[in-house]
Amino acid sequence: MSALRKHCLSINAMALIVSDLRDDLAGMNDISDISGRSFFFAGWGKKQPCPTVGLVTETDLIAVLKLRPETVIIVDVAAVYRDAAGAIPAVTATGGAAA
Numbered sequence: 001m002s003a004l005r006k007h008c009l010s011i012n013a014m015a016l017i018v019s020d021l022r023d024d025l026a027g028m029n030d031i032s033d034i035s036g037r038s039f040f041f042a043g044w045g046k047k048q049p050c051p052t053v054g055l056v057t058e059t060d061l062i063a064v065l066k067l068r069p070e071t072v073i074i075v076d077v078a079a080v081y082r083d084a085a086g087a088i089p090a091v092t093a094t095g096g097a098a099a
Contacts, residue, residue, distance in 0.1 A: 017041050020053040021077070035078045042069035 005014070021039050038061050042052045052064070055077065065072065 017053055017073075021055060037077055039075040039077050040064060041071075041073040042067075043071035045070035 017039075037055050037057055039055050040053065040061055042064055044051065047070075052069075054060070054064075056064070061074065
């Protein structure tokens, strides 16, 4: 969710996106399965009322971009995971929450 915050999305919108991402991640065993994949959110405006979300390879992401979505958010999931994993020891070392 922190990677999505900078895009000025509402909490409800972020929760829906994270929920869809969580479904995709549930079928993967570890970070090596995620490497090389990006999470995307594509809004189509009036062409299609529901956004498209997914956890895809670069080839699939290019295919989505060729369809020219009105808005798009792309997150390198492996990078966000590594950043979060690296931040956990730093937070607990300074007396912060470990959750």
